[in-house]
Amino acid sequence: MTDWQDAAAPIERGPEPGGLGAVYRVFGETLRGLKTTLGRVAEGHYVIQYPEEKTPVYPRFRGRHKLHRFE
Structure with missing residues (x-):
């Protein structure tokens, strides 16, 4: 390994995609529209x-x- 690879800070990532949050992001606005309808x-x-x-x-x-323009 080189020196720059050892000095790099680890990247913190968010949760993996999926679960109920992903379902809401995909269908949330559609379900709100259906609820209104x-x-x-x-x-x-x-x-x-x-x-x-x-x-x-x-x-x-x-x-x-009524506007009479030419009378």
Whole structure:
């Protein structure tokens, strides 16, 4: 062995890949997205049977603004 090999400091490494941490890193964001999606499916829908049921119109509503540029 040479002198520079003896003087080199050992490298400390982290844990080996695998286990539950690796599973979370791989599937974590996918599982969060599925949780959000399934939560939205389970909460139900708000449906109006148009044209029988109209959406409420606020009393101060005067219609949609329209720009008449060339009049």
